[in-house]
Amino acid sequence: MVREDWRALVAAKRAQVAKGxxxxxxxxxxxxxxxxxxxxxxxxxxxxxxxxxxxxxxxITENHDATDLIAKMAxxxxxxxxxxxxxCKRAAIAHQVTNCLTEMFFDKALERAKYLDxxxxxxxxxxxxxxxxxxxxxxxxNLKGEYSTIGYVSFINRPAADSxxxxxxxxxxxxxxxxxxxxxxxxxxTADSENNVFGRVLNPNKLKLTAGGxxxxxxxxxxxxxxxxxxxxxxxxxxxxxxxxxxxxxxKPSVDRVPFGGQTNPVxxxxxxxxxxxxxxxxxxxxxxxxxxxxxxxKPWNYxxxxxxxxxxxxxxxxxxxxxVIFECPTWPVQPTILRALKTATDKLKQAGHTVIILEKFPSxxxxxxxxxxxxxxxxxxxxxxxxxxxxxxxxxxVKDMYTPPxxxxxxxxxxxxxxxNEERLQFRKDWMKIFVENKLDVIVAPGSxxxxxxxxxxxxxxxx
Amino acid sequence: MVREDWRALVAAKRAQVAKGxxxxxxxxxxxxxxxxxxxxxxxxxxxxxxxxxxxxxxxITENHDATDLIAKMAxxxxxxxxxxxxxCKRAAIAHQVTNCLTEMFFDKALERAKYLDxxxxxxxxxxxxxxxxxxxxxxxxNLKGEYSTIGYVSFINRPAADSxxxxxxxxxxxxxxxxxxxxxxxxxxTADSENNVFGRVLNPNKLKLTAGGxxxxxxxxxxxxxxxxxxxxxxxxxxxxxxxxxxxxxxKPSVDRVPFGGQTNPVxxxxxxxxxxxxxxxxxxxxxxxxxxxxxxxKPWNYxxxxxxxxxxxxxxxxxxxxxVIFECPTWPVQPTILRALKTATDKLKQAGHTVIILEKFPSxxxxxxxxxxxxxxxxxxxxxxxxxxxxxxxxxxVKDMYTPPxxxxxxxxxxxxxxxNEERLQFRKDWMKIFVENKLDVIVAPGSxxxxxxxxxxxxxxxx
Numbered sequence: 001m002v003r004e005d006w007r008a009l010v011a012a013k014r015a016q017v018a019k020g021x022x023x024x025x026x027x028x029x030x031x032x033x034x035x036x037x038x039x040x041x042x043x044x045x046x047x048x049x050x051x052x053x054x055x056x057x058x059x060i061t062e063n064h065d066a067t068d069l070i071a072k073m074a075x076x077x078x079x080x081x082x083x084x085x086x087x088c089k090r091a092a093i094a095h096q097v098t099n100c101l102t103e104m105f106f107d108k109a110l111e112r113a114k115y116l117d118x119x120x121x122x123x124x125x126x127x128x129x130x131x132x133x134x135x136x137x138x139x140x141x142n143l144k145g146e147y148s149t150i151g152y153v154s155f156i157n158r159p160a161a162d163s164x165x166x167x168x169x170x171x172x173x174x175x176x177x178x179x180x181x182x183x184x185x186x187x188x189x190t191a192d193s194e195n196n197v198f199g200r201v202l203n204p205n206k207l208k209l210t211a212g213g214x215x216x217x218x219x220x221x222x223x224x225x226x227x228x229x230x231x232x233x234x235x236x237x238x239x240x241x242x243x244x245x246x247x248x249x250x251x252k253p254s255v256d257r258v259p260f261g262g263q264t265n266p267v268x269x270x271x272x273x274x275x276x277x278x279x280x281x282x283x284x285x286x287x288x289x290x291x292x293x294x295x296x297x298x299k300p301w302n303y304x305x306x307x308x309x310x311x312x313x314x315x316x317x318x319x320x321x322x323x324x325v326i327f328e329c330p331t332w333p334v335q336p337t338i339l340r341a342l343k344t345a346t347d348k349l350k351q352a353g354h355t356v357i358i359l360e361k362f363p364s365x366x367x368x369x370x371x372x373x374x375x376x377x378x379x380x381x382x383x384x385x386x387x388x389x390x391x392x393x394x395x396x397x398x399v400k401d402m403y404t405p406p407x408x409x410x411x412x413x414x415x416x417x418x419x420x421x422n423e424e425r426l427q428f429r430k431d432w433m434k435i436f437v438e439n440k441l442d443v444i445v446a447p448g449s450x451x452x453x454x455x456x457x458x459x460x461x462x463x464x465x
Numbered sequence: 466m467v468r469e470d471w472r473a474l475v476a477a478k479r480a481q482v483a484k485g486x487x488x489x490x491x492x493x494x495x496x497x498x499x500x501x502x503x504x505x506x507x508x509x510x511x512x513x514x515x516x517x518x519x520x521x522x523x524x525i526t527e528n529h530d531a532t533d534l535i536a537k538m539a540x541x542x543x544x545x546x547x548x549x550x551x552x553c554k555r556a557a558i559a560h561q562v563t564n565c566l567t568e569m570f571f572d573k574a575l576e577r578a579k580y581l582d583x584x585x586x587x588x589x590x591x592x593x594x595x596x597x598x599x600x601x602x603x604x605x606x607n608l609k610g611e612y613s614t615i616g617y618v619s620f621i622n623r624p625a626a627d628s629x630x631x632x633x634x635x636x637x638x639x640x641x642x643x644x645x646x647x648x649x650x651x652x653x654x655t656a657d658s659e660n661n662v663f664g665r666v667l668n669p670n671k672l673k674l675t676a677g678g679x680x681x682x683x684x685x686x687x688x689x690x691x692x693x694x695x696x697x698x699x700x701x702x703x704x705x706x707x708x709x710x711x712x713x714x715x716x717k718p719s720v721d722r723v724p725f726g727g728q729t730n731p732v733x734x735x736x737x738x739x740x741x742x743x744x745x746x747x748x749x750x751x752x753x754x755x756x757x758x759x760x761x762x763x764k765p766w767n768y769x770x771x772x773x774x775x776x777x778x779x780x781x782x783x784x785x786x787x788x789x790v791i792f793e794c795p796t797w798p799v800q801p802t803i804l805r806a807l808k809t810a811t812d813k814l815k816q817a818g819h820t821v822i823i824l825e826k827f828p829s830x831x832x833x834x835x836x837x838x839x840x841x842x843x844x845x846x847x848x849x850x851x852x853x854x855x856x857x858x859x860x861x862x863x864v865k866d867m868y869t870p871p872x873x874x875x876x877x878x879x880x881x882x883x884x885x886x887n888e889e890r891l892q893f894r895k896d897w898m899k900i901f902v903e904n905k906l907d908v909i910v911a912p913g914s915x916x917x918x919x920x921x922x923x924x925x926x927x928x929x930x
Contacts, residue, residue, distance in 0.1 A: 254774075269891060270884030272737060302902050305894040309719075310775045380880055415845055415878055419735030426734060429770040437767050 006153045006393040010197055013149065013156045017198070020104035025052060025092040035097050037200055037456055039207040043097040047090050047224065057086040065284035066133050066228040073132040076120070080132030084113035084177050087134040087227060091180050094226030098202045100217040102139040102181045103146050109134065109179035116175060129294045131175035136227035138215050139181045140188070140263040141165045141278075148264035151186050151195025154390035155264070165262035166304035167231065167278055167295070174294050182217025182230065185398060187384045188266050189376060191241045191459040192398035193217060200456065203246060209453040212245030213398075214238035215281065219246035222281045229287050233260070235276035236372055237449075237465025243281050245453040250281045251288045252465075258295050259304035266384040273375035273421065322355045324439055326446040331366035332463040334450040342447060349445075357439050363431045369463040371428070374421055380412040397457045471618045471858040475662055478614065478621045482663070485569035490517060490557040500562050502665055502921055504672040508562040512555050512689065522551035530749035531598050531693040538597040541585070545597030549578035549642050552599040552692060556645050559691030563667045565682040567604040567646045568611050574599065574644035581640060594759045596640030601692035603680050604646045605653070605728040606630045606743075613729035616651050616660025618856035620729070630727035631769035632696065632743055632760070639759050647682025647695065650863060652849045653731050654841060656706045656924035657863035658682060665921065668711060674918040677710030678863075679703040680746065684711035687746045694752050698725070700741035701837055702914075702930025708746055710918040715746045716753045717930075723760050724769035731849040738840035738886065787820045789904055791911040796831035797928040799915040807912060814910075822904050828896045834928040836893070839886055845877040862922045 027050055034041060048058050060069070060083055072078045088106040095101040116132050126132070137143065140150050142161035149155045164172070171178065186195040193216025194200035201216040203209040204223045211220040215232025219242025222230050232239040234252040243250025258278045265271075280291035293312055300307035325346050328334040350356050385405065388395060395403075435441070447464045492515055499506060513523050525534070525548055537543045553571040560566040581597050591597070602608065605615050607626035614620045629637070636643065651660040658681025659665035666681040668674040669688045676685040680697025684707025687695050697704040699717040708715025723743045730736075745756035758777055765772035790811050793799040815821050850870065853860060860868075900906070912929045 268884045268888070270887030272883060272887060302898075305891070305898040308773075308775070310773070311778050313776050313778060378880060379884070413880055415843065415880055415883060418737060418880060418883070419733045419844070422735030422737060423733070426770070433767075433770040 006196070006391045009153055009156045009391065013197055017101075017103065020106065021092055021095070022106065025089055027052070027093060027096045032096060035202070035207060037202060037208060041207055043204050043207065044224065046097050047093045047226070050093060052093060053086070053089055056082070057089060060086040061090045061225050064228075066282065066287040067284070067290050069228070070126075070129070070131060070133050070290075074120075074126045080113040080116040080120075080177065081110065083132055084109050084134050084179065088179055090224070091136070091221060091226035094204070094221050094224035095180075098204050098207075098211065098220040098224065099199050100183055100201050100211075100220040100224070100226070102149065102151075102183050102198050102217065104180050105146060106179060109177050112177050116177070127175035129174055129290070129297075130171060133176050133229060134179050134227065135171055135176045136180050136182055136218060136221055136230040137168070137178060138218055138230075138232050139184055140233060140265065141168055141181070141231065142262055142264060143168050143178055143181075146181065148181075149197055150188065150264050150266060151184055151197050152266070152387045152391070153196055153393040154387050156197065161264075163262070166259040166300065166307070167262075170259065170295055170298045170300060170303055171231075174298060180221070180227070182215070182221055184215065184217060185213045186388065186396045187399055187403075188214040188233075188238065189384060190214065190398035190402055191237065191462055192396075192457050193242070194396045194398060194456075196393045196396065203453055205247060205453065208455055210245060210456050210459050212242035212453065212459065216242045216245075218281045219243060219248060219250075222246065222248040222283060225283065228283050229291060230281045231278060231291075232281055233263070233276050233278050234465075235274060236376065237462040238276075239279050239281060240448055240465045241459070241462055244448040248281050248283060249285055249288055251279050251292070253277055253279045253292065256306055256308045257310065258292070259300045259307045261304040261306045266387060268379055268381075268383050271379070272418070273378050274372060318442070320353045320355065321442040322357065322440050323349055324357050324359045324435065324441045324444040326359050326362065326444060328447060328450070329362070329365035329463070331364050332369075332450050334447050335452060337452055338447050338450065342445070345445060357441070359435065359439070359444070362435055363428050365463040368428060369461060371421060371424055374413075374417075375425075378413060378418065398459070401457065402460060471661070471856045474618055474621045474856065478662055482568065485571065486557055486560070487571065490554055492517070492558060492561045497561060500667070500672060502667060502673060506672055508669050508672065509689065511562050512558045512691070515558060517558060518551070518554055521547070522554060525551040526555045526690050529693075531747065531752040532749070532755050534693070535591075535594070535596060535598050535755075538585075539591045545578040545581040545585075545642065546575065548597055549574050549599050549644065553644050555689070556601070556686060556691035559669070559686050559689035560645075563669050563672075563676065563685040563689065564664050565648055565666050565676070565685040565689070565691070567614065567616075567648050567663050567682065569645050570611060571644055574642050577642050581642070592640035594639055594755070594762075595636060598641050598694060599644050599692065600636055600641045601645050601647055601683060601686055601695035602633070602643060603683055603695075603697050604649055605698060605730065606633055606646070606696065607727055607729060608633050608643055608646075611646065613646075614662050615653065615729050615731060616649055616662050617731070617852045618661055618858040619852050621662065626729075628727070631724040631765065631772070632727075635724065635760055635763045635765060635768055636696075639763060645686070645692070647680070647686055649680065649682060650678045651853065651861045652864055652868075653679040653698075653703065654849060655679065655863035655867055656702065656927055657861075657922050658707070659861045659863060659921075661858045661861065668918055670712060670918065673920055675710060675921050675924050677707035677918065677924065681707045681710075683746045684708060684713060684715075687711070687713045687748060690748065693748050694756060695746045696743060696756075697746055698728070698741050698743050699930075700739060701841065702927040703741075704744050704746060705913055705930045706924070706927055709913040713746050713748060714750055714753055716744050716757070718742055718744045718757065721771055721773045722775065723757070724765045724772045726769040726771050731852060733844055733846075733848050736844070737883070738843050739837060783907070785818045785820065786907040787822065787905050788814055789822050789824045789900065789906045789909040791824050791827065791909060793912060793915070794827070794830035794928070796829050797834075797915050799912050800917065802917055803912050803915065807910070810910060822906070824900065824904075824909070827900055828893050830928040833893060834926060836886060836889055839878075839882075840890075843878060843883065863924070866922065867925060
């Protein structure tokens with residue numbers, strides 16, 4: 001078998017992706033020419049100003065959150081078709097200025113929206129709690145007939161998915177419209193969403209900054225309001241980092257709560273240790289809740305054998321909370337900006353009547369980060385890196401900066417090492433539980449990172465996630 | 466350091482244990498002389514006939530389940546003291562004919578019961594949902610001031626526990642009385658509860674048969690009604706096997722639901738793969754529920770960092786269920802007795818109006834057993850066996866029959882092996898989920914074992930648990 005030149009494969013893939021972008025939704029070169037990874041500009045206002053969206057499309061995409069739009073569609077004030085068209089167009093615009101998408105299937109989305117409108121007319125009720133709502137998916141989720149390249153050149157020639165990820169089935173059964181998949185980093189294990197297949201995601205707030213990762217495409221797309229509800233995945237910050245780099249809301253659920261199964265993974269299926277999760281990015285906190293409540297009320301344990309059979313259970317709503325606050329871990333000092341934001345938040349929480357407890361003693365974030373990285377390196381075969389080698393493509397900068405190819409003759413990690421790591425991890429859990437219980441905490445507020453969005457390829461380690 | 470002779474250590478330990486058995490509760494030699502591991506007799510009627518229990522003590526221990534007794538104590542119809550005394554005496558009797566106990570602390574129990582009676586008188590309400598109820602614990606649970614030898618000679622010289630297992634704290638906070646710890650097999654990994662420290666548990670239904678294991682002491686004690694509610698642990702059948710060998714109810718909860726932490730373990734704390742759980746044995750199904758509901762309503766996640774933060778959630782009560790039935794797996798044929806019991810049960814379920822689906826196609830029980838044993842053998846150091854070697858005591862017969870000392874130069878299992886095993890295990894989960902979902906099953910009824918209680922040391926592999 002002759003190994004095809006990886007650049008040729010990429011060129012063909014990019015041409016295929018470009019075909020998904022309708023000619024009439026292309027931005028003028030006056031805008032496109034300003035876009036680059038070194039540009040010191042915000043593109044947040046491009047959708048409203050570029051002239052491609054109608055007044056109504058601007059209103060649909062800017063004046064509501066998902067909860068609101070779904071209610072309007074259920075009340076037939078808006079059709080699923082016009083909502084879908086607005087977000088397809090806005091996502092196409094967002095993509096042209098931030099490179100946030102991997103796959104676009106607008107025709108399928110519009111067809112689905114039409115079907116949902118007919119359904120509502122015929123049945124007199126919405127298909128489900130997400131009826132008509134366009135939802136974006138990180139590229140790793142599988143949708144029948146669409147590709148899941150996850151940024152590996154060696155995955156370009158894989159056939160399109162022949163089945164849906166369980167979470168995709170849940171979203172469809174709940175009435176959602178799927179229209180785009182979003183960009184991510186090579187290996188999915190850095191906070192800079194760049195790969196050789198689709199290129200680099202830019203931060204819409206300032207193009208020269210990172211959008212975060214690994215769900216960086218979601219971060220940029222949701223910040224641009226090209227999606228109001230997107231699905232990412234997170235193991236060491238992959239939802240949370242793009243959310244705070246781009247300025248959206250993001251939530252990492254507990255493990256096994258939202259179906260993670262049936263995705264195209266960079267790692268082995270038998271992976272052990274710290275486990276990844278799926279979760280939402282959105283433009284409002286209540287949309288995060290809408291996503292979680294909908295998924296969990298769908299009984300995900302009937303869709304995915306890794307999902308816990310644990311019903312939705314609202315917690316007691318208190319008027320005042322006991323809030324633990326961590327300003328910084330001495331092992332990873334935070335930037336003054338972050339410190340200021342946390343102190344402002346703390347003051348406001350106190351003023352609102354909450355009890356704030358400043359936490360001074362807690363486990364080392366540096367030690368936790370080191371342990372996490374041992375877990376992320378648990379596969380001696382380095383499967384995630386083998387997928388790079390398979391095509392001859394080079395490592396991208398952020399991967400090169402954070403990982404080193406295992407030196408020849410490196411001693412493999414053993415099961416004994418894993419047991420030791422598990423034990424060390426249990427000690428962290430024990431210490432954190434003690435802090436929660438002894439202080440009777442409802443929640444801990446802490447930095448999402450020691451730094452804000454930074455120039456591309458300089459984010460590196462994420463000790464706070 | 467000179468290694469003490471293991472027999473001397475055992476003799477000293479047994480003498481210490483014997484001191485916990487009050488002289489006035491000792492059975493006459495006319496009964497004791499009939500007790501042996503080859504005797505073809507039942508001892509279930511000994512408590513009522515031996516003359517040591519008063520009429521009232523017989524009534525307390527024989528006419529109620531725990532739910533009932535707790536209600537009577539709450540209503541002050543019975544005192545915690547008289548209930549505790551009745552069960553202390555009955556447990557002492559059960560022990561003398563089945564060897565089911567490891568530690569007895571009747572004085573402490575009676576003192577606690579007195580305190581609970583005073584509490585109820587003073588506060589006007591019970592301490593909690595288990596107020597006054599004597600609960601037995603498998604030897605592996607830690608209780609301050611008591612030993613946790615778990616049948617290893619090498620553990621005899623360990624100091625008494627200086628803290629409680631989280632589950633023990635929950636039971637105490639719920640008002641329970643703790644009075645005995647129960648016997649188990651060397652390594653905890655066989656279905657014959659024999660070890661060199663405490664000897665062998667006999668089946669009260671017929672002394673020459675196994676009581677099952679590893680929670681065999683609980684099985685025998687609960688069958689004798691020396692306890693109405695006992696706590697065992699289970700990984701491959703350790704609650705379920707003694708429950709059906711002895712004829713009690715037993716329940717293995719899902720992993721991480723009931724706190725398992727803080728026990729004295731035969732294995733490494735960083736253990737991975739198939740995880741053990743704690744759960745109840747009882748004389749009525751509603752007592753199993755009482756145990757689970759009490760533990761989960763105690764918010765075990767505030768006691769044990771391994772317990773899921775998952776509240777008690779009653780399932781919809783249906784009048785008719787869809788029940789899958791497995792008569793046997795062709796890879797492990799079952800005895801005619803078991804088959805007959807299952808067919809009788811199936812007929813009765815049909816007559817009661819339930820939908821019964823006989824399952825013919827399901828994953829191989831032989832393959833699942835083989836995979837489980839690979840998981841149970843995941844520790845290359847063989848820590849559970851090292852604890853035997855440490856004292857020079859021999860392997861007991863059931864351990865010898867089921868395990869072989871690793872041959873010199875055996876190739877260690879690797880992390881890659883673990884990933885492969887995890888993947889194989891996920892396939893089982895996937896297949897079983899499919900059976901549940903496609904048949905819309907509420908529950909599956911299946912054999913607890915391919916055989917009934919059998920003569921000592923012949924139980925061996927438990928493919929059905």
